[in-house]
Amino acid sequence: MSGFVVKGWCPDAFRPMMAGDGLLVRVRPPLGRLTAGQVEGLCEAANAHGNGQIDLTNRANLQLRGVTEAGWPALIEELQALELVDPDPVREGRGAILLNPDWREGDDTHAIASELRARLTELPELPGKVGFVVDAGRTPMLTHAPGDFRIERSTTGELLLRADGRASGMTVTRSNAVDALIRLAHWFADSDGRSARRMARHKTALPDWAEGDAVPASGKAMQPGAHPMGAVYGLPFGRIDATSLVTFIRTHDCAIRLTPWRLLIAEGIAPAPAPGMLLADSAILHVDACVGAPACPQASVETRSLAARLAPLTNGSLHISGCAKGCARARAADWLLTGRAGAFDLARNARAGATPLHTGLTPERAVALLGAC
Structure with missing residues (x-):
């Protein structure tokens, strides 16, 4: 435990x-x-x-x-x-809207996100980690960014609404996108989505009206x-x-x-x-490392000085987590160091808390192992 x-x-x-x-x-x-x-x-x-x-x-x-x-x-x-x-604390709590940072005033991303902000009180009560993505620019950028209800650009250039975890979504327009998103959020709440807490983990079949075969376009970095x-x-x-x-x-x-x-x-x-x-x-911009000890009371190790040492030495993705929660990165990393009882566990192709290949590593030993790979 x-x-x-x-x-x-x-x-x-x-x-x-x-x-x-x-x-x-x-x-x-x-x-x-x-x-x-x-x-x-x-x-x-x-x-x-x-x-x-x-x-x-x-x-x-x-x-x-x-x-x-x-x-x-x-x-x-x-x-x-x-x-x-x-x-308004209710509006503030529902305002987790991530939008394509390349938006320009009056474009689809700006218009849809602005309308959604104006209608936040129409949303149901949702789990605290639920968020919205509006990536309606000509070139999508948020394909891999976190979000449960996603308005995106399709491979054919149309707008689509997609539930996170589903490969495709329904076609929408600039004028009805927010209506459809709010309707989908209510379905999520009414179908016990709160128990799953996130759309990607909510395995209940989508309603017929929300199904679609529009595929999101690939994003750019x-x-x-x-x-x-x-x-x-x-x-x-x-x-x-x-x-x-x-x-x-x-x-x-x-x-x-x-x-x-x-x-x-x-x-x-x-x-x-x-x-x-x-x-x-x-390389330091691509290493995932939580704040670690002493800033986080659940972490037993300092993380970021080790991350800075390892960043130029490591091939592939690197995640250093102060504890088994893995707050800095939800998905698997090529190399994972997890703090436990003041030392590090090392795992490969894993998320925080995974079964380690090595345990009880000091920072120096971790540098020696990863630097030799």
């Missing part, structure tokens, strides 16, 4: 989660975009009420770390004043460097400190867009070096 605790929900602004370094408060900026003023205000709040560490999640949200219980109410007030948190909208910067392990970020924003006076790939887009600027941010692809 493992010693970790499954929370069953993701933190948000009104339901912060206690971690080893304080409260974890998740912020879901509308449409995944923040103006320069919003970034500056968020960074000031992160420093005033937390430890100044900001994480970019795989759902393109921001997490403010180390928030004190005494400072949390003031933090929420400041984030609401910045229009980064909805005053985003890389650090120049971008049609400005410059793309990589954040090692998806983290940046608030002081570095606010200095960057004050220097460039730009809006930013968030992505689920530890990358952010700085709008309207030419690529230029910035502290704590990468302008070229790097």
